[in-house]
Structures are given as C-alpha cells and as structure tokens.
Amino acid sequence: MSLFDSPFIAAPMAGGTSTTALVRAVQDGGGLGFLAAGYKATEAMAAEIAAARSAGLRFGMNVFVPDPAQLNPGPEARAALEAYRAELGSEAARFGVEVPPLRLDDDDAWQGKIDALLADPVEFVSFAFGLAGASVIKALQKAGSVVLASVTxxxxxxxxxxxxxxxxxxxxxxxxxxxxxFLPTGAAGPGMGTEGTTADLVARVRAAVDLPLIAAGAVGDGNALKQVLTAGASAAQVGTALVRTDESGARQAHKDALGDPHFTDTAMTRAFTGRWARSLVNEFVLDHADAPEGYPAIHHLTAPIRAAASAAGDAQGLNLWAGTSWQSARTGPAADVVRDFLSGL
Structure with a gap:
C-alpha cells in the first residue's frame, strides 16, 4: 500500500465516465482516483489535469498505447472492416444517422499526450492496450511519475x-x-478458457514478477477486495462498482441498465470498438457477435449509433460496459461506495 496509500483505486474509465468529481469523491471516501486520457485531445487531457490539481486532488492519468498493426491493416483486415461498416448500415438507419467513412489514422494523440505528461508530470501514469516502451517509462519516472503497466x-x-x-x-x-x-488472445477473446479468479491470477503473477500489483476484475465488494489483497495485490482497481454513482459521468442509459433486471449476462465483444471488451449482453452485442478486430476504426464507425442510442435512452444500441460483478453496483455518492469497500479491512 506504500505506493498508493489506499488499497482502493478507481479505475480510469474513458469516454466520460471518469471525472474530476468522481476522483474527488473517491478521495473523500479514502481511495485514489484515476482520470482517463483515452478519446480526448491532448489539450482536453491537460485541462482535466489542471482542474484536478487546482482542486487539490491526488490522481493518476491513464493513456492508451496505440497498436501500429491496427492503424495499418492489411488488405484482408481492411476488407473485413469495410464489410462491417456496411453491416452497420441498417442500425444507423434505425437511429437516423450515417456510418462514417473508415478511419485508420487515429493513434489517440499518443506523442502529444506523452509530451504533455513529461512537461507537466502527474503523480501516477498508467498504460493500457500495450507496452509504452522502456524509454517512455524511464522518461516519465525521471519527470517524477509513478508508472503502471496493464497486463492480463x-x-x-x-x-x-x-x-x-x-x-x-x-x-x-x-x-x-x-x-x-496485448499478446495474442485467440478467437474467443482474452481470458476465455482461462480458469480461476482475479485472486488466482494475482497469485500467479505475484510468483512470476517482483513488482507491486493492482488487481482488476470482478472486485465488486469488500470481500472481493480482501481476497485480492490476500493473494498478493497492493490494491484493487475498481470500475463497474462506481459507474452508477452520482459523480460518474457515464450515460444515464448505461447507469440504468446496470440496475435493470432484464439484463442477465455479460459477454466479451468487439462489436462496439473492434477491441475485446466486456459488456452487458444487449441486442447490439447479439447482432454483431462476429465483429472483426479493428481498434479504434470500429469505435469511430459505431460512434454515431451509440450517440443516437444514448440520446434516445435506448440501451440496446449502447456499449454497456460491465464486469461480471455488475449486479452489486449501486447508486448514490461514490464516497459511500469506497467507504463500504474499505470498512471490512
């Protein structure tokens, strides 16, 4: 716990869910909050850092690592993306929007964000979707940041x-x-067919590497937190349990769906973004079970559909991200959620 001063870390949730208000509430409850640079312009990330810093918050920033192979697909992969674009046409028509042209040049402003974080360092920087590179990590550490890499x-x-x-x-x-x-996962998706719990995975990684570990996945309550700490984690990174809270910036339809008994399962899907992600199973997930790989190209293709579905309050067309412990997520102040997690430790 020495690195973080709390065993509870609020996961960085891109797309608007993570907010400075959520970081503040998590801190008030005794945890550490993260902001998400994903999908933001460099200037927007810098403004959010400035806002969090002026509020006196401790926080980290998460950055997506671009995959050169996804940005430069071969002819077969490109053809699959164009076919999926055509497949989305009926959905787009239902919501009165158009599917945009295929976009393959979005590296999420990678270099601009790294440069900004070196010029104006934050306490913690985490990376997802790949390895940042030893030189980037060393430069951030030299600037004063604690660097976290995400693995599965x-x-x-x-x-x-x-x-x-x-x-x-x-x-x-x-x-x-x-x-x-970021290593090959097979056609069924990451972790599919892998036995054991989050605590089991932590224990295996603990035996393999000598670094502090933060557990993520199905940490839905204080008991689950206790289990991953016992397995060797220094802290747990909690996301789904915070999505419905007052300070979360998640779409209301997403918040409501997490509490809707009509949703009974989650699944790994590439339908919304072209990258494997766990969502509540809705019509979009079922209709596009064979969506190809292609991140963030597919994210851009489905963006108008998701925006229109959100505006209409139609949860069947939304990416309803949810871990397998989603049913324990509750409404109310995030600080109360954090306190409940920590109360039994």
Whole structure:
C-alpha cells in the first residue's frame, strides 16, 4: 500500500465516465482516483489535469498505447472492416444517422499526450492496450511519475516487467470494458478458457514478477477486495462498482441498465470498438457477435449509433460496459461506495 496509500483505486474509465468529481469523491471516501486520457485531445487531457490539481486532488492519468498493426491493416483486415461498416448500415438507419467513412489514422494523440505528461508530470501514469516502451517509462519516472503497466497474463506481466514500470495492473477477464491484453488472445477473446479468479491470477503473477500489483476484475465488494489483497495485490482497481454513482459521468442509459433486471449476462465483444471488451449482453452485442478486430476504426464507425442510442435512452444500441460483478453496483455518492469497500479491512 506504500505506493498508493489506499488499497482502493478507481479505475480510469474513458469516454466520460471518469471525472474530476468522481476522483474527488473517491478521495473523500479514502481511495485514489484515476482520470482517463483515452478519446480526448491532448489539450482536453491537460485541462482535466489542471482542474484536478487546482482542486487539490491526488490522481493518476491513464493513456492508451496505440497498436501500429491496427492503424495499418492489411488488405484482408481492411476488407473485413469495410464489410462491417456496411453491416452497420441498417442500425444507423434505425437511429437516423450515417456510418462514417473508415478511419485508420487515429493513434489517440499518443506523442502529444506523452509530451504533455513529461512537461507537466502527474503523480501516477498508467498504460493500457500495450507496452509504452522502456524509454517512455524511464522518461516519465525521471519527470517524477509513478508508472503502471496493464497486463492480463503471466506472459504479459513478464514482458511488461522488463521495461521497468513501478507496478503492474493485473486485469482478469472478468473485468468490465476493454481488455488490456496485448499478446495474442485467440478467437474467443482474452481470458476465455482461462480458469480461476482475479485472486488466482494475482497469485500467479505475484510468483512470476517482483513488482507491486493492482488487481482488476470482478472486485465488486469488500470481500472481493480482501481476497485480492490476500493473494498478493497492493490494491484493487475498481470500475463497474462506481459507474452508477452520482459523480460518474457515464450515460444515464448505461447507469440504468446496470440496475435493470432484464439484463442477465455479460459477454466479451468487439462489436462496439473492434477491441475485446466486456459488456452487458444487449441486442447490439447479439447482432454483431462476429465483429472483426479493428481498434479504434470500429469505435469511430459505431460512434454515431451509440450517440443516437444514448440520446434516445435506448440501451440496446449502447456499449454497456460491465464486469461480471455488475449486479452489486449501486447508486448514490461514490464516497459511500469506497467507504463500504474499505470498512471490512
């Protein structure tokens, strides 16, 4: 717990869910909050950092690592993306929007964000979707940041540890939203067929690498938190349990769906973004079970549909990110959620 001063870390949730208000509430409850740079312009990330800093908050910033292969797909992969674009036409028509042209040039302003974080360092920087590179990690550490790499297996943990981060976020396949996996995962998705719990994965990684670990995946209450700490984690990164809270910036339809008994399961899907992510199973997930790989190209293709579905309050067309413990997520102040997690420790 020495790195973070709390065993509770609010997961960075891109797309608007993580807010400075949520970070403040998590801090008030005794935890540490993260902001998410994903999908933001560099200037927007810098403004959010400034706002959090002026509010006197401790916080970290999460950055997506771009995948060159996804930005430069071969002819077969590009054809699959164009076919999926055509497939989305009927959905778009239902919501009165158009599917945009295929976009393959979005690296999420990677270099601009790294440059900004070096010029104006934050306390913690975490990376997801790949390895940032030893030189980037070393530069951020020299600037004063604690650097976290996200992994989903022992093999990824070993690869990440070689680059010299200060800690690892160990994400189990039960986690909601995007998988952080960066090594090949197979057609069924990351973690599918892998036995055990988040605590089991933490224990395996603990035996393989000598770095502080943050557990992520199905940490839905204080008992689950206790289990991953016992397994060797220094802290847990909690996301889904905070999505419905007052300070969360998640879409209202998403918040409501997490409490709707009509949703009975989650599944890994590439339908919304072209990258494996765990969502509540809705019509969009079922209709596009064979969506191809292609991040963030598919994110851009489905963005108008998701925006229109949100505006209409139609949860069947939304990416309803949720971990497998989603049913324990509740409404109310985030600070109260954090206190409840910590009360039994």
């Amino acid at each position: 297996s022992v093999e990824e943990a070993r690869a990440a540890a070689e680059q010299g981060p200060d800690a690892l976020v160990v994400q189990h396949s039960s986690a909601g939203a995007h998988s952080a996996a």
